[in-house]
Amino acid sequence: MNYNQLAETLDTAALTVNSVSQLSENQSFNLDEAYAIQSISIMRRYIRGERRVGLKLGFTSKAKMEQMGVHDMIWGRLTDEMYYSDGEDLQKSAYIHPRAEPEIAFSVSKKIDEEVTLENALDYIEAVSVAIEIIDSRYQNFKFSLEDVVADNCSSAAFVHGEWMPADTKIQDLAMSLNVDGKPVHEGNSNAILGNPLESFVAAARLAKENGEILEKGDVILAGAATPAVFIEVGQKIEASATGLGTVSLNIV
Ligand code: OOG
């Protein structure tokens, strides 16, 4: 199997805003191979000048697993090109079929150089915030297998975080919602994320270490969505809120 060619197919799909058929329809590849394809496709971004700014976890909630029919936690890379600031315009035409989902974000406080547990996690967290992740599968109809979506950098496309709050701000058992034009479309609870969103930080630290990704000060970790994702349309204001963390928004243009 030619990993380079598969990585190029996915990278080109994102660059040219053209969906492709699922890689797994024509090739069979395992999860390790899927991560190898992801890594090469991200390398292509680095060569173009993008910089890795963090990691994201996916399928950390039942709501997401059920919506997409995939039942294992996955991880991908976030680059500076995917970063938006709160309230910014996001051009829908730069994406294939973008969807938004409400998340919790962590900012890493210092280089992670030991095993992270629920007990020491706060030593490595500078701040927490509510966030929106924009996912945009490069596959037709947003349909994929676990291996397909991993190869596709877990559908990562864009993200925005709200105001950073102190690391010890309560993040468990928060009511979360995704609002479109001021109306809640999906509502959930932050505990939908692995029972406690802090578990996502612990998992991200472990996965980073296992895969040679160094997490250091300023890196952002997205914990995974607490609710299903919603397709976004031009003219909408997309907002995520979490009790105590405030809100964050994007205007879709
Ligand atoms: C894959 C990405 C999943 C999450 O938060 O669960 C994800 C997808 O749904 O296309 O980002």
Ligand code: MG
């Ligand atoms: Mg997500």
